[in-house]
Amino acid sequence: MIHLNKYSVNDKAKNREEIVPLLKNHIIFFSGGRASLAAADFVIKKYPEDNILLYFTDTLWENHDTYRFIDEVSDKLQLPLLIHCAGLTPIQLMFEKKLVYNNMIGDCSKLLKMRVASDYLKKGIKPGIEQWRNPQYLKQNNFIENATLYFGIGFEEMHREKAIVKNWLPFSVNMPLIENFIRPDDVLKQYDIREPELYKLGFSHNNCNGRCIKAGQGHYRHLKKTMPDTFKKLLEEEFHLSMCVSAYRYIIDDQVPEEDQIPQHVQEKLLQELDDAYRDYFYGRADKPNLFIHPAASAQSEYMKIRKYSFMKKKSKTPVEFEYQTESEEYDTDLIPDLLFEENEDTTQHTTKGLRFPSEPYTLRDFNRDEKAKPEQIDLFDIGGCGCFVEFDEQENNMSCNTTFGG
Numbered sequence: 001m002i003h004l005n006k007y008s009v010n011d012k013a014k015n016r017e018e019i020v021p022l023l024k025n026h027i028i029f030f031s032g033g034r035a036s037l038a039a040a041d042f043v044i045k046k047y048p049e050d051n052i053l054l055y056f057t058d059t060l061w062e063n064h065d066t067y068r069f070i071d072e073v074s075d076k077l078q079l080p081l082l083i084h085c086a087g088l089t090p091i092q093l094m095f096e097k098k099l100v101y102n103n104m105i106g107d108c109s110k111l112l113k114m115r116v117a118s119d120y121l122k123k124g125i126k127p128g129i130e131q132w133r134n135p136q137y138l139k140q141n142n143f144i145e146n147a148t149l150y151f152g153i154g155f156e157e158m159h160r161e162k163a164i165v166k167n168w169l170p171f172s173v174n175m176p177l178i179e180n181f182i183r184p185d186d187v188l189k190q191y192d193i194r195e196p197e198l199y200k201l202g203f204s205h206n207n208c209n210g211r212c213i214k215a216g217q218g219h220y221r222h223l224k225k226t227m228p229d230t231f232k233k234l235l236e237e238e239f240h241l242s243m244c245v246s247a248y249r250y251i252i253d254d255q256v257p258e259e260d261q262i263p264q265h266v267q268e269k270l271l272q273e274l275d276d277a278y279r280d281y282f283y284g285r286a287d288k289p290n291l292f293i294h295p296a297a298s299a300q301s302e303y304m305k306i307r308k309y310s311f312m313k314k315k316s317k318t319p320v321e322f323e324y325q326t327e328s329e330e331y332d333t334d335l336i337p338d339l340l341f342e343e344n345e346d347t348t349q350h351t352t353k354g355l356r357f358p359s360e361p362y363t364l365r366d367f368n369r370d371e372k373a374k375p376e377q378i379d380l381f382d383i384g385g386c387g388c389f390v391e392f393d394e395q396e397n398n399m400s401c402n403t404t405f406g407g
């Protein structure tokens, strides 16, 4: 549920802009994590007279305690908090796009966080939902111009620094936790703020209620152990999403022989039925999707394929052979196992054959079953997780987040 504390910037704050000289602006990208609290504290201490804003982009999928935490930080540090939201959860976004994201493709952080922020700060485009808390602490109404952006990125995430700096040009970016020795736990104590629930449960990030769809086996095992109901719900959502996406792809498939393609007018009817079956479920208005029979069920046998999609992937046990050209017989055996060499007539070129083990879907259902039957095979070090606010390409950067989605 969205946290509804509706405020607007009051006249007092607006008028103040006219009577004080222009102050330097600082915007803290506030993720709801303790590191971003530490970044906020750093800025307050270094620039106590300046205009400082906490900025939170809501995925509507956060842990309930995150909202308590961000409110408490805003109140106790006496900083205005601006919340922006595209109005969709990551699951709803996947349903709208008919994609199941995983750690290789995943637009939820881009569309629900980065683009919302980027559209607003760079282009002045507001998303569908905006809320303020403590706007009276805003020292001037123009809080974007020449602002420095702050991220609570620590040493362990230093590899993200370059991408973030590039992504936010022309703003200047600062990551106080990399350049300074700051202990977020000390800052929590200093303000007597309780850390967010997810940290207490042993999660390393306070993101999306521990359900990050880019997470790995170790993370999901922890989710299952600490929040079994949340894990079970996510498992069900992944299953229904997979069925929905599989049916969608099947209906619109134009790679099969023309005589086997579903005619346009039937496609439209089936797509409407598909939407009717799943929409209320993914928007939280129904406990289960309505009955929808996957059209592959009544297809000729060679097309009777219900494809699986999942958040996690794992290496297939069945290798596939592949070929590529190389000018040298030297090759990296670490990268390409079991290579076989064949020389071409052109002696400078070699056709190299190798075996690779493609990745295949590893659903939470399969994971759940393996975790019970073969717990020793679970890769506990495969944590994965959200890479929100990292670099994304210019083409995407130029797209607006004002895309509207049905609810």
Ligand code: SF4
Pocket (backbone or CB within 6 Å): 059, 090, 106, 108, 109, 112, 207, 208, 211, 212, 213, 214, 385, 386, 387, 388
């Ligand atoms: S935490 Fe994971 S699920 Fe949530 S927005 Fe980031 S990438 Fe997506």
